[in-house]
Amino acid sequence: MRLSTGAMAAVAVTLTTLMPAQLSAEAKIYAYPSKANYCPAGLQPITISGVICCGTPNQSVSYHQVMAHPVRQHKPVKRHYVRSARAHCQAGLKGCD
Template sequence: MKRFIVLAVATTLVTAAPAVAQTWSSNAPVIGPVNKPEGLLIHPYPASANHCPQGLQPVTMGGVICCGEPTTSETYYNRAGGSSHGKSMSCPAGQKGCS
């Protein structure tokens, strides 16, 4: 009789576990749609392959590559004004305080 009770309790716990798990997971907060910040340029990223989910493409936001929808047609690396990486130094060697 004792084995029957132990088996009955074990069976009850096993069958009740999915219901308890569903109750706990349904308590997660509901997150609404995410607003896109205004004035943030999202540049397309020229990639050879698109590994983003359907409807998205590789983009750069502030120099970080991720998936999204671009808000401009110019790439981050070829935008007007260029970058400071290609400039030559205007200071002689050993000179302090040059820019």
């Protein structure tokens, strides 16, 4: 099955419009919450891919706030077992009626 020239052109245009958006995406730089700031003036502690260094964050929240999401607490299922007063014995066993 051959693709027509128009279909191939449409696929090419779609790929060329999507590729720059993928490549130009900036790394997410999160502020690192700390009590002491040992960075030079104008910079603050940040995290980039788990590494803590000095810089300027481009996200308004910290990484821990992004990763903390509400989780529904599941209640344990209470299982009720019915117990009879009589012992369950097979027919013919000693001690059973």
